[in-house]
Amino acid sequence: MEVAEVVPEFADAFPFDEFNEMQREAVPALVNSEANVVASAPTGSGKTALAELAICQTLDAGGTAVFVAPLRALTNEKESEWERFEELGYSVYVVTGERDLNPRRAERADVLVMTPEKADSATRKHDSPRYSFVTDVDCVVIDEVHLLDSEKRGSVLEVVVSRWRRLCDPRVVALSATMPNIDDVAAWLDAEPETTFEFGDDYRPVDLHAGVRTYTHGDNPFADKYRRLFTTLDLAEPHLREDGQALVFVSSRQDTVQAAKKTRDEIGERDIPVGSRGDYEFHTETEELDNATLRKSVLDGVAFHHAGLSTNDKNLVEEWFREGKIRILFSTSTLAWGVNLPARCVVIRDTKLHDPLEGEVDMSPLDVLQMLGRAGRPGYDDVGYGWVVCDESDADMYRNLLREGKEIESRLAGNLAEHLNAEIAMGTIRGLGDVMDWLETTFYYQRARSEPDDYDFPGLRDRVRDTLDDLVEEGFVETDDDLGLSATRLGVLASTYYLRLDTAREFRDVADGDGDADSVLRAVASAGEFDSVSARKSERDAVDRIVGSEADDLDSGPRKVLAILRASMDGSMPPELRSDAWVIKQNALRLLAALGAFFERYDDPAGANVAARLEARIDTGVPEDAVGLTALDGVAAGRAHKLADEGIETPADVREAGTDGLEAAGLGPGVAESVHEQAAGMPDVLVDWSDLPDSIAAGDNQMCEVVVRNAGGGAAAGVAVTVNDVEMTETTGYLDDELSVPVGVFGADADELEFEVTVSFSDLPLLPVTETRTVRVE
Known part of the structure; x- marks a missing residue:
């Protein structure tokens, strides 16, 4: 069956001319109908072509397709691979959290590529103009639907598919590696028997011999790694000596490098002929590598692959492995999910x-x-x-896994409350009846029907009602007399910012407090999202050096998070904390943005400004005095430090320096002009005290007003007035031209009244503007 016969308009979109046996059986269901399809097939058997056929069918009908990829790294790979669709005149657009969304491009895209997490986030905001495109899709292709069984991510995929089906009822095509309970997935997605395909191991292009090898576990984790590495090389060596290749999966990026280094020494000791140092042409090609360690390693036939390598280096490693120039490759798990890079021998070392x-x-x-x-x-x-x-203690577990496979379970029960709250906050659930309708669209419900004892199917509805009652009692949801449901301000914030409900409650309490920097940082470090963080023995001294006795009342995990946040603010991360710092920092930035929104929604612009400044400092490492520079588009950490070193620390300094001064500080002409233009659009505040008297008689009182004038760009602001450190009044609003604040001047017992006006910008990381005025009491 030739591709050109099946999809003549899209023949050039496929990297081959003929479909294989597995693909041929699925073609009619994918191309000649609009029915939902579920297909499981062994890894490497060509499932990607099934996804592409479903996309072709959608494009041919003038529709929009969404491809849900299990990893963010794979969304980028699909963007590259599917340039073939671009060449046929179709637009492919990747929507991920690491890229700024272009709503216009997303709306016009023919193929959208997303992770489950981004799809969840986008569909939660489906009624906003920015994300309205997510309800205008005709086909959702789920790659690796067995991700449903993932402890951490499965429930996200489950609810987003159910939500899409409730919002716009697209065709769903779900693909997977082998899964024993494919019928459950098919029943969940309403795929008929004739569009449900279970391709067994006989469809594997190559038979698989899989086994378990144990090692003797010791007291030293570092030594254990080498025990496992030597066991790995024992398993790979026979295949390497027969001109085969080995792919070895290890636990971290650093481990790929260290294992490759040790393996180069070991294959020399064992005299295994795998190197290419005599290949002068290949020697020249390796000069194209960006990573110097990798450049040395590949000449010995050994390489490593992880998401931290440049795209150039990853592409070259994959190309040379396919060509057989690299004989043993160490990788993290990303490679298993994405790139089709088979080897004769695969070993999971960790x-x-x-x-x-x-x-x-x-x-x-x-x-x-x-x-x-x-x-x-x-x-x-x-x-x-x-x-x-x-280890021997885990051997039976893995033997059973290899022998019986893994049934896909629903993980929704673990965070049912968060997801139920999100549906109510979005308005997809408006009443008690909707709750039960929603429940029946979930894989959780389908799995409970199949395994009623394991899932307590008879009590399922009661459990959901209890969860709803808890949401009402805890202030996330409110009801009306007609049994209608709606989210409170707290419920909306928890859903919008992907917060655990216990974290949302804590943030509400913080927003009701003073909102100083220390309390904000502690709230983030102590958030439930970090409750499994632990400080390893090698990290504790570094943590103590940073936080000292500041947080003695915190457990070691929150102390570690707090230390990483403070080190990020100073740009001085100690080596001991770097391996975990990036992930913790990214999660903390999301939580800080959420906490800033809590302050704003609970009418505390000063607290929101504190959160915005902390977020900017943690993200860039810019000093406190220069944090306002990060409000300017085009000024990130490098340029902010460069300007601060030249005494240009605020947008006002930028305006005063002019483009000439910015160029003298090291910015290029184009950048200097853009930055100067951005600074001109920032607020430029002056406090007008002219209505206040210089003095007042004891016992007299006078109502006056202070006018806050803005000569720059408008922004949301809060104006707070204190007298002798006692809060008098606070006004919030949009500061465009000016804001007037009423101020009472009362002749009191004090000899003088010191008035202080503080202007805080809730959504900009600008330092507050503070000015004082003294009135004598005579």
Whole structure:
């Protein structure tokens, strides 16, 4: 069956001319109908083509398709791969949290590529103009639907698919590696038997021999890594000596590098002929690599691959591995989910991972099966060999996994309250009846019907009602006399910012307090999102050096988070904390943005400004005095430090310096002009005290007003007035030209009255403007 016969308009979108046996069986369901399709097939058997066929069918009908990829790294790869669609005149647009959304491009895209988390975030905001495009989709393709079983991410995929079906009822095409309970997934998605395909191991392009190899666990984790590495090399060596290749999965980016270094020494000791140092042409090609360590390693036939490498280096490593120039490749799990890079021998050296937010965790069964599925090179090998290296205590668990596979379970029960709150906040659930209708659209409900004892199916509705009652009692949801449901301000904030409900409650309490920098940082460090963070022994001295006795009442995990935040603000992260710092920092920035919104919604612009300044400092490492520079588009950490070093610390300084001064400070002409223009659009505040008298007689009183004038761009602001450190009045609003604040001048017992006006910008990281005026009491 030739591609050109099936989809003649899209023949150039496929990298091959003929469909294989598995693809041929699925073609009619994908191309000749609009029915929902569920298909499971072994890794490497060509599932991607099924996704592309579904996309072609949608484009041919003039519709829009969404491809939901399991990892952010894969969304970028699909963007590159699907330039083939671009060449046919269709637009492919990737929507991820790491990119600024262009709503116009998203709305006009023919193919959208998203992760489950971004799809969840976008569909939660579907009624906003910025994200309205998510309800105008005709087909949702879910890549690796067995992600439903992921402890951390499964419930997100589950609710976003159910939500899409309630919002716009698109066609759903769900693809997966082998799953024993495919019928549950099909029933959940209303896929008929004739559009449900379970392609077994006989469809694998190469047979797989999978097994478990144990090692002797010691007291030293560092030594254990090398025990597992030597076991790994024992397993790979026979295949390397027969001109085969080995793909080895390890737990971290750093481990890929260290394992590759040690392996270069070990293969020399064992005299395994895998190097290419005599290949002078290849020697020249390696000069194209950006990573110097990798450049040395590949000449010995050993390489490493992880998401931190440049795109150029990753592409070259993949190309050389396919060509056989690299014989043993160490990688993190990303490679298993994305790139089709099979090897004769696959070894999982590390089954336990360090997660910055969770501590030591077991690798998920889904990852294990996905990695082992890479064993065997179609067209080169008759059999692939996959091994799990683990401690004896875990051996039976992995043997059972390899023998029986892993049924897909629903993980929605673990955070049912958060997801139910989100649906109510979005308005997709408006009453008690809607709650039960929503429940029946979930995989949770379908799985409970299949396994009523495991899921307590008879009590399921009661559990959901109890969860709803808790949301009402805790202030996230409110009801009316007609049994209608709506989200409170607290519920909306928790949903909008993806907060755990306990964190949302804590943030509400903080927003009701003083909102100083210390309390804001402590609230973020103590958030439930970080409750599994732990400080390793090697990190504790560094944590103590940073926070000292400031947080003695906090546990070691929150202290570590607090230390990372403070070090990020100063741009002085100690080496011991760097491995976890990026993930913790990114989560903290999201939480700070959320807490800023709490302050704003609870009418505390000064607190919101504190959160905005902390967010900017943690993100850039800019000093407190120069944090206002980060409000200017085009001024990130590097340029902010460069300007601050030249004494240009605020937007006002930028305006005064002019483009000539900015160029003298090291900015290029174009950048200097843009930055100066941005500064001109920032608020430029002057406090007019002219209505206040210089003195007042004891016992007299006079009502006056202070006028805050703005000669620059408008912004949301709060104006607070104190007299002798006692709060007198506060006004919030949009400061365009001016804001007037009533001030009472009362002749009191004091000899003088010191008035202080503070202007805070709630959504800009500008330092507050503070001015004082003294009135004598005579």
